[in-house]
Amino acid sequence: xxxxxxSQANPAKKLFASKWATVIVWFxxxxxxxxxxxxLVTSFRSKxxxxxxxWWTAFGNPSFTLDSYRSVFFGxxxxxxxxxxxxxxxxxxxxxxxxxxxxxxxxxxxAYALAWIRFKGSDTVFYIIFxxxxxxxxxxxxxxxxxxxxxxxxxxxxxxxxxGIAGDFAGIWLPHTMFSMPLAIYLLHNFVSSLPREIxxxxxxxxxxxxxxxxxxxxxxxxxxxxxxAIFQFLWVWNDLLVALTFSSGLDNVAPINAKIASLVGQYxxxxxxxxxxxxxxxxxxxxxxxxxxxxxxxxxxxxSVK
Amino acid sequence: MSDFIATNLPKVTSxxxxxxxxxIILAVIFVVAGLxxxxxxxxxxxxxxxxxxxxxxxxxxVIPTGRTILFSFMNPNSDGFVxxxxxxxxxTDPGVRTVLFNTALWxxxxxxxxxxxxxxxxxMLDRMRGESIPKSLIFxxxxxxxxxxxxxxxxxxEYRDPGEAQIGLLSAIVQAIGFGPSNxxxxxxxxxxxxxxxxxxxxxxxxxxxxxxxxxGVPADVLEASALDGATGWKLFRGVTFPxxxxxxxxVLATMVVASLKxxxxxxxxxxxxxxxxxxxxxxxSQIFVQFDAGKGSALAVxxxxxxxxxxxxxxxxxxxxxxxx
Numbered sequence: 001x002x003x004x005x006x007s008q009a010n011p012a013k014k015l016f017a018s019k020w021a022t023v024i025v026w027f028x029x030x031x032x033x034x035x036x037x038x039x040l041v042t043s044f045r046s047k048x049x050x051x052x053x054x055w056w057t058a059f060g061n062p063s064f065t066l067d068s069y070r071s072v073f074f075g076x077x078x079x080x081x082x083x084x085x086x087x088x089x090x091x092x093x094x095x096x097x098x099x100x101x102x103x104x105x106x107x108x109x110x111a112y113a114l115a116w117i118r119f120k121g122s123d124t125v126f127y128i129i130f131x132x133x134x135x136x137x138x139x140x141x142x143x144x145x146x147x148x149x150x151x152x153x154x155x156x157x158x159x160x161x162x163x164g165i166a167g168d169f170a171g172i173w174l175p176h177t178m179f180s181m182p183l184a185i186y187l188l189h190n191f192v193s194s195l196p197r198e199i200x201x202x203x204x205x206x207x208x209x210x211x212x213x214x215x216x217x218x219x220x221x222x223x224x225x226x227x228x229x230a231i232f233q234f235l236w237v238w239n240d241l242l243v244a245l246t247f248s249s250g251l252d253n254v255a256p257i258n259a260k261i262a263s264l265v266g267q268y269x270x271x272x273x274x275x276x277x278x279x280x281x282x283x284x285x286x287x288x289x290x291x292x293x294x295x296x297x298x299x300x301x302x303x304x305s306v307k
Numbered sequence: 308m309s310d311f312i313a314t315n316l317p318k319v320t321s322x323x324x325x326x327x328x329x330x331i332i333l334a335v336i337f338v339v340a341g342l343x344x345x346x347x348x349x350x351x352x353x354x355x356x357x358x359x360x361x362x363x364x365x366x367x368x369v370i371p372t373g374r375t376i377l378f379s380f381m382n383p384n385s386d387g388f389v390x391x392x393x394x395x396x397x398x399t400d401p402g403v404r405t406v407l408f409n410t411a412l413w414x415x416x417x418x419x420x421x422x423x424x425x426x427x428x429x430x431m432l433d434r435m436r437g438e439s440i441p442k443s444l445i446f447x448x449x450x451x452x453x454x455x456x457x458x459x460x461x462x463x464x465e466y467r468d469p470g471e472a473q474i475g476l477l478s479a480i481v482q483a484i485g486f487g488p489s490n491x492x493x494x495x496x497x498x499x500x501x502x503x504x505x506x507x508x509x510x511x512x513x514x515x516x517x518x519x520x521x522x523x524g525v526p527a528d529v530l531e532a533s534a535l536d537g538a539t540g541w542k543l544f545r546g547v548t549f550p551x552x553x554x555x556x557x558x559v560l561a562t563m564v565v566a567s568l569k570x571x572x573x574x575x576x577x578x579x580x581x582x583x584x585x586x587x588x589x590x591x592x593s594q595i596f597v598q599f600d601a602g603k604g605s606a607l608a609v610x611x612x613x614x615x616x617x618x619x620x621x622x623x624x625x626x627x628x629x630x631x632x633x
Binding site for chain 1: 322465615619
């Protein structure tokens with residue numbers, strides 16, 4: 001499967017261009033855009049307006065306010081979200097950055113070992129790692145949570161100590177790093193193994209060891225592959241709900257904004273002005289990443305479509 | 308404001324401490340291990356590069372999978388064996404039957420619809436001018452989390468008593484054309500279909516972009532030759548374009564099947580699995596974290612594992628075939 005940019009056109013095929021295709025596509029585009037528009041418009045309307053009239057009436061009778069954003073960011077004295085979602089936004093950043101960078105580094109190292117420090121059975125190890133994608137993360141949640149809180153033991157023999165990181169950021173970084181390994185190693189192996197052999201051999205002739213080759217050749221040359229995976233992983237972690245709920249449930253000091261917003265739906269189900277503003281804050285970061293790095297995003301998706 | 312800083316500064320500090328610690332430890336290991344030379348250099352390098360990943364995989368996936376399978380034969384507290392009791396519960400409980408039925412519905416309907424619509428859009432995009440803006444806008448929901456998308460659609464489905472001013476778009480449209488709107492998310496089985504719309508909205512762009520890349524890979528001269536032979540429209544698509552993108556179509560379809568099987572966020576956010584909308588992954592979560600029954604929850608996880616297995620075996624096989632062709 002080749003990965004091409006979003007808007008590469010084949011001039012020859014435009015021979016078949018038809019007006020109907022244009023009309024149909026624009027119709028569906030409009031249909032697809034309405035939900036996002038409703039979110040955006042509602043988040044800028046006043047509480048009373050949102051409660052009493054449909055968001056589409058705002059076009060005939062425009063009246064907008066930043067009240068919802070003020071209460072979402074800084075909290076308010078009644079109704080909405082008492083202390084605002086800004087702390088959870090900070091949590092999301094603190095969770096997402098290491099949960100993206102750790103897997104990238106560890107997986108690139110493993111990919112290099114499997115591709116360039118060949119040993120008997122390195123292909124088998126690679127296939128086993130690829131095959132581990134088969135394990136839905138649901139399979140690992142409970143044992144991992146038990147491992148974090150109580151360690152692991154056979155009978156009364158404790159062979160693994162309680163890590164004591166449940167309810168800590170480390171308790172969220174670690175599962176994300178673990179679950180990302182099969183896909184990360186697979187994607188980065190594809191990239192690292194296709195680096196030119198001559199450069200590697202020249203470095204060895206110059207007397208560079210594996211650590212030097214990794215730092216000064218493999219990492220810099222793999223930047224495009226790393227970027228694709230990093231964007232994919234960043235969005236995955238930022239948008240994740242299941243891992244967040246499992247490893248930070250009820251813990252306000254570490255819960256990410258996505259999980260917080262999800263819980264607000266239950267608590268403030270009818271405060272649409274607050275919910276829409278909160279949702280917009282949550283999705284703003286992925287949207288910025290999406291629009292600024294679309295090319296890498298598409299490439300990462302094309303490659304990582306199995307997760 | 309100072310409160311905010313006081314509570315959040317430690318978080319940022321822990322972020323930078325963790326990152327710094329990670330890179331310092333790595334640098335030290337690299338330097339020390341790099342000192343080894345001669346015969347030991349290679350095995351030591353291998354050890355340093357591979358061990359972290361293998362340990363993470365072992366502790367995070369391999370051992371937990373074994374333990375989950377073990378837990379699925381145990382009681383709610385995982386301290387006594389109950390044989391196949393949890394699986395018998397899955398096979399006989401009427402509530403679970405609804406869950407399995409919903410999951411089957413999700414797994415069949417959403418992938419087919421999403422992939423077919425994605426393909427249709429990809430074909431249409433190929434026949435129009437100025438495709439980049441529609442493509443971006445249809446693809447955009449892919450960046451939005453299922454939670455965000457669920458909030459958007461919950462608002463679209465918001466319901467007021469018939470005759471009152473509706474603030475949900477769906478209710479407003481239904482009322483405007485002269486029907487009484489209903490409390491959409493409570494109506495079985497319509498509610499499950501309405502939840503599927505959220506999935507379709509976020510994932511169709513993904514199918515479209517990937518299939519569009521495949522369609523652009525169809526050589527222009529092949530299309531021209533068939534067009535000269537008189538093939539047009541549907542015939543051209545069925546005879547030439549589709550066979551050439553079939554592999555990609557299957558890959559996208561399989562991806563969607565796996566995503567639908569694992570689906571959790573939409574159901575959790577929109578209905579919490581109530582009103583007959585629960586699916587496998589949501590039921591599993593409820594059993595473990597609401598009912599505190601690790602046995603039943605683990606048995607459901609094993610069911611999920613077994614249902615995605617055939618798709619991945621297929622994937623592994625195609626990877627092997629691809630590699631041996633190289």
